[in-house]
Amino acid sequence: MQTVSIHDKTFVPYLTEAEILGKIKELARQLDKDYKGKRPLFIAILNGSFMFSSDLFKELTIEAEICFIKLASYKGTKSTGHVITAIGLDTDITGRDVVILEDIIDTGKTINEFLPQLNNQHPATLKIAVLLHKPDASVFPVKIDYCCFSIPNKFVLGYGLDYDGLGRNLRELYQLKD
Ligand code: IMP
Ligand code: MG
Numbered sequence: 001m002q003t004v005s006i007h008d009k010t011f012v013p014y015l016t017e018a019e020i021l022g023k024i025k026e027l028a029r030q031l032d033k034d035y036k037g038k039r040p041l042f043i044a045i046l047n048g049s050f051m052f053s054s055d056l057f058k059e060l061t062i063e064a065e066i067c068f069i070k071l072a073s074y075k076g077t078k079s080t081g082h083v084i085t086a087i088g089l090d091t092d093i094t095g096r097d098v099v100i101l102e103d104i105i106d107t108g109k110t111i112n113e114f115l116p117q118l119n120n121q122h123p124a125t126l127k128i129a130v131l132l133h134k135p136d137a138s139v140f141p142v143k144i145d146y147c148c149f150s151i152p153n154k155f156v157l158g159y160g161l162d163y164d165g166l167g168r169n170l171r172e173l174y175q176l177k178d
Contacts, residue, residue, distance in 0.1 A: 004157070004174055006166045011157050011174035015149065020131075020159060020173065021055060023148040027129065028059030030146065031099070035062055040097040042066040043089070043118075045110075047168070048103030051160035052131040056101065067091050071114060084113045098123040103160050104132040105142055112140035132156065132173075 004011045031040075039062075044053035046068050057066055070087045098118065105111060111128065118126055129146035136153040157163050158170030167174070 003177065004167065004170065006157065006163050009163060010177040011163075011167075012177050013172060014151075014156060014175040015159075015173040017159075017171045020148070024052070024055050024131075025059050027146055027148055028056055028061075031056075031129070032060060032062050035064065035097060035099075037062075038097045039063045039065065040099050041091060041093060042099050042101055043093075044068045044101040045103075046070045048160050048162070049101050049131070051168075052103055053101045056129075065091070071110060073110075073113075082113070084110065084117070086114065086117065093118065093121050093123045095122070095124050097125045098127070099146075100126070100128045102128065102130045104134070104156070105130050105144060106134050106137045108138050108140035108142040111142050115142075131159070132161075 042053065042057065042064060044050070044066060047070070053066065053068070057064070067089070069089045071084055072087055073082060073084045100111070102111060115126070127145040128142065130144055131148045133144055133147045133150050134153045135150055155163070155176040157167040157174045157176070159173050160168050161173075162168045
């Protein structure tokens with residue numbers, strides 16, 4: 001693998017496709033076990049998680065459903081502050097075993113604000129599965145139930161994750177060059 005230049009930045013190879021897919025297979029075996037007979041609903045958060053969700057979902061052998069949502073954040077009124085809304089959540093999650101699929105948890109802000117909205121709809125269980133977690137970047141508390149890779153607090157690119165819109169198509173993960 002070679003370095004990749006996007007806009008003004010250079011990225012170096014970090015995780016190979018084989019390493020990523022290997023971990024995703026392990027995660028799928030774990031989810032197969034934990035959700036056997038439960039028909040879980042996976043909620044994948046776009047855009048970043050599209051490759052991760054697709055590869056993970058293909059590996060599952062249990063009965064499972066998936067839906068894709070986008071989180072839009074906008075400035076609310078003074079009393080509501082910053083508001084996050086889910087676009088495309090058209091499935092009733094009441095009483096369901098829900099698993100959120102995210103590409104990366106960085107500060108935890110997005111998930112931390114979004115989870116209460118899902119909990120308000122009273123799912124039977126609500127868990128979070130992520131491809132990447134940057135523990136050192138954590139600002140908001142998030143309980144991560146399944147994680148493929150804990151990584152240092154450095155910007156990463158590829159496998160669905162972008163830098164200013166580009167790089168999502170890369171099959172491997174790259175890390176910002178020092
Ligand atoms: P958080 O709300 O700070 O946890 O940020 C979550 C979102 O920021 C992710 O879903 C990504 O879209 C984006 N993000 C955070 N870190 C990175 C990175 O290293 N590369 C690409 N996107 C990132
Ligand atoms: Mg994301």
